[in-house]
Amino acid sequence: MLVNERISPGxxxxxxxxxxxxxxxxxxxxxxxxxxxxxxxxxxxTENGIRMCITHAELRQYEIVTKRF
Structure with missing residues (x-):
């Protein structure tokens, strides 16, 4: 899923x-x-330094991202 919102590093x-x-x-x-x-x-x-990927669909479920293409 593509989104219009940009999430800045940090x-x-x-x-x-x-x-x-x-x-x-x-x-x-x-x-x-x-x-x-x-x-x-x-x-x-994460706080422990573990890197992982989160899809935009998951971010939409968490209501962090609201707009999409």
């Missing part, structure tokens, strides 16, 4: 991620920093 976002505690799996809110935006996803870094 922006801090709060997203929900799966977190395992023993035999239970729950959702935890995590703070991530945007490294770079690509046409269909953004590259982010």
């Amino acid at each position: 922006t801090v976002l709060e997203i929900y991620m799966k977190e395992e505690k023993g035999d239970r799996v729950g959702m935890a809110k995590k703070r991530v920093e945007v490294i770079r935006q690509y046409p269909h996803h953004i590259l982010v870094k």
Whole structure:
């Protein structure tokens, strides 16, 4: 999914991620920093330094991105 909004590097976002505690799996809110935006996803870094990609469709679900092509 393509979006019109630009997310600048250094922006801090709060997203929900799966977190395992023993035999239970729950959702935890995590703070991530945007490294770079690509046409269909953004590259982010967690507080621990782990890099991962989040698609624009996921950002739309989190209501971070509202506009789309």
